Amino acid sequence: MSAEQYKAEGNDAFRAKDFPKAIELFSKAIDVSETPNHVLYSNRSACYASLHEYADALKDAEECVKINPTWAKGYNRVGAAYLGENKTTEAREAYEKALELDPSNKMAQSGLDDILRRSSRPAPDMGLGKMFSDPLLIDKLKANPKTAEFMKDPLLVEKVKQLQKSPTSMTQDLFSDPRLMTVIATILGVDLSAGPRDEAEAAKEEPKEEPKKETEEETQQPAKESAAESTEEPAGEPPVSSDKQQADQFKANGNALYKEHKFDEAIEEYEKAWNTYQDVTYLNNRAAAEFEKGDYDGAIVTCEKAVEVGRSVHADYTVIAKSFARIGNCYAKKDDLPKAIEFYEKSLTEHRTAPVLSKLRAAQRELKTREADAYMDKDKAEEARVAGNAEFKKADWPAAVKQYSEMIKRDPSDARGYSNRAAALMKLMSFPDAIRDCQEAIKRDPKFIRAYLRKANAEMAMKQYKDVDDTLQKAREIEQKSGQANGAQMREIEQLLEKALTQRFAPQEGETYEQTMKRVQQDPEVLEIMGDPVMQTILQQAQNNPAALQEHMKNPEVYRKVMILMAAGIIRTR
Structure with a gap:
């Protein structure tokens, strides 16, 4: 199977929420892909994130942006993976990068909004108390398609009931049992399985004229010229003349020689074909052979002739586009990037194709890099x-x-x-x-x-x-x-x-002392410190022996935590 077939089956598995199967299929697609494909890594990252395997999700997301650093969605994947690991600073940077590349990126904006909500969340139980106070919660979860299967497990039901009684008592289970995270997300109305809507999203992210295929591989060097075209004759031609039949035979001979890398002999056959019957295809084939033998100036002259004749006989626009693209390839080989860009753009004006678009972008990036390097002083x-x-x-x-x-x-x-x-x-x-x-x-x-x-x-x-x-x-x-x-x-x-x-x-404007203390005591880091068994032991020792606290504070980490508790008013000095 091809990479595209594996990818299609992987998308189907993802939509069916069979994430392990989707990972297997996207992995096979990656293995058989001829060139690194950023979309495949993005899709597999989404699968890992859906399974809460954020380390693997981050690894794939980083590979995605490494392959295509201009694709905003890749940074969304990086942000989602970091957010899953509760690394909000790194997640925010990734989402901001996505918005820098695509200011209308809704996924990135949603990610930043989520980070903002996390940073401003006041309750020590992360707001779980209010969420779990509904007496009909268990019945609702059993009826919800997203959680119905989970709620068949008596152990999970017991955990949810325990959370209803004491939201702060099960903090560890929130992270060790992914099902609880799904339960909370369901109550909040958050879809944790945002997946690789690659076909639809890529269509939005690329010009509408682009093929729906999402691969956007872009290389610095032009791809090797394909073998001389043998099926460029427009459909619906009148009955083939004897001259055309003879010319096609010369072209077939040229194609065979081309495949054997006998470019000089192939050129001779293409020239015979052109002299026998005036079809621009023969000129394009000749230019392909000249390109492969390294005669870039000769290929340019031939392609220019193909464009001139093609215009006069109203040749198909795809044929003209090929000629312009090949001229661009020649200039790229001659390291004349401005001219290469000029002719790639002309080719895309005639007929927009992904390979030529990729070459144009690669040439533009390289030219920009060179100009920046030349500017350094x-x-x-x-x-x-x-x-x-x-x-x-x-x-x-x-x-x-x-x-x-x-x-x-x-x-x-x-x-x-x-x-x-x-x-x-x-x-x-x-x-x-x-x-x-x-x-x-x-x-x-x-x-x-x-x-x-x-x-x-x-x-x-x-x-x-x-x-x-x-x-x-x-x-x-x-x-x-x-x-x-x-x-x-x-x-x-x-x-x-x-x-x-x-x-x-510090007290916020309009806040009473009691309100301030309540807010401070609900601070996530304060709760974490107070829940640390080591710190609990240290604080208990300090109550009986203040000198012991001074000794412990020689440890920089203990010192930092004690200073936080002092600033929060949890520890008070006389």
């Missing part, structure tokens, strides 16, 4: 940095962003460009963009503490306090390892940590 990057600093001091933030962007284009490897632009973006209140720039700076220089500090400040402005803590803890570790534990940057890290904790648990 470290000296001019430094000039732009200095100019950006001057604009920053004048408080002209848009001008500073422009100069720092120029610096990045001139030298993308310099982390300072991203960090400086992040500082200007924060002044413009563009905090998500500032965070992305800080991440780029850290990627280029993982020990660049200033980038961590700016990222933490941007996250704090967005009230992403857990992310602030994670960012600053990484910066703290770097400073400690570098022997700068008592330096100025370490003091700034500690001050930001304290500020973040204070803001995180």
Whole structure:
């Protein structure tokens, strides 16, 4: 079976919710596919996610975006896998990348909305108390097609009843028993099995003129020319003349020689065919042989003649499109990408096909990369940095962003460009963009503490306090390892940590003390710390022996957790 056949059967299995079978079929499709196909990895990722096997889902999703980094749906798969692992920061980055590629991507926007709901969810039982308070819940779940089969298991029914009594008592089962997650999703109205609607979605994501086939393999080098066409004669021709029969015989001889890689002899036969009967197909075949022997200039001349004659005799547009595409291939081989792009576009104007579209995109990407490389200049990057600093001091933030962007284009490897632009973006209140720039700076220089500090400040402005803590803890570790534990940057890290904790648990506007304490005690991280058996032991020891707490706080992780509890008012000092 072909990859396309396996994929079709895999889609059927997915729709039937037979995810293991779908995984098997998509795996076979991947194995027999001639070139890496991003859609197959995307579909298999969806299957793994439906089975809550998020590590495998992430692996396939990352392979998908590696094959086709311009396909927004691939980043949706990455985001869904990270979200399944409760890695909201990474999930948010993936969904934002999807929206960057496709601003109308509803799946990505839905993912971001889900992350926002998670981050703002106030109840310590994750809102389960209210969900499970319905006395008819068991009967409703037994009647729902999505959960009816699960509810035949008395053990699961007992778990649901236990959740009705005490929503916080079964937290571990929520993650160890996927059926419970399905039950909760059913109550919430969330479909956890969003799957590979590949045919329909690809049709929306590609121009309507494209074939419905979703494969979008794009390579930097043009594919090898196919054997000379032998069936290009338009249908419905009048009875074949003797000249045409003779010409077709010459062409058949040429095709046989072409397959034997005897290109010079094949060219001679195609030329005889053309001289016997004026059919543009013979010129296209000759150009194919000239291309394969490396005579790109000769192939261009032949194709130009084919276009000229074809126009005069009103040849089929697909024949003209072939000639233009082959001229594009020749220029690509000659490394003249602007000309290659020009003729690929002409070919697509005549007749739009996926292979030519792929070559056009590959040529455009390569040309863009070359132009960017040619634009790089470290000296001019430094000039732009200095100019950006001057604009920053004048408080002209848009001008500073422009100069720092120029610096990045001139030298993308310099982390300072991203960090400086992040500082200007924060002044413009563009905090998500500032965070992305800080991440780029850290990627280029993982020990660049200033980038961590700016990222933490941007996250704090967005009230992403857990992310602030994670960012600053990484910066703290770097400073400690570098022997700068008592330096100025370490003091700034500690001050930001304290500020973040204070803001995180501070009373909100119009909130009473009781309401504040209730909200604080429902904070997910506070609940996690209070449920940690090790921390419970430490806190019990501290009640009888305060000195024991001081000893335990020499451990950085214990220190961090105790500071969170103190900021939350759980632990109070006299």
